Amino acid sequence: MTRDKGWDCLLKEDDKLTWISLVSFDDTWSVFGFRPKTDADRKKAAVPKQREIFNWVNPATKEVKLPEDLAAGLKKNRGAASYFESLSFTNKKEYIEWVVTAKRAETRTERINGTIERLNKGWKNPRNI
Secondary structure, eight states: OOSSSSOHHHHTTTTTEEEEEEEEOSSSOEEEEEEEOOHHHHHHHHSOOOOGGGGTEETTTTEEOOOHHHHHHHHTOHHHHHHHHHSOHHHHHHHHHHHHTOSSHHHHHHHHHHHHHHHHHTOSSSSOO
16 A cells, blocks of 8 residues: 555445544655444434534625524614624624523523623624633
8 A cells, every 4th residue: 555556445445434543754654543433423424513603694695693682682782783793704603603602591691791791892702812
């Protein structure tokens, strides 16, 4: 097996193997690891995880849809709403993702309030670190 030849036998078994790693030592020598696929590997591959944020933003068209509670919070504060509208698609997405990924209602409310505070301070990103 060389860099260019001998891979056909492994590529035929791609549905049965999980590639673990590839380490290149230099221009000539490399080593790779693989193992047989398990039922868990097949299940993970069959159902790709959908991120919550994609229910609210469309990266292809750069469209942003606000969750109702966040929209209500911004409606009460025109300055924050105005600043939010001036942000880039990516920064809007970051704020929305920060809010919608909260697991508890209390956390979500805190994040909405935090969003308003941060926007009023002129923060482009909720983490602004």
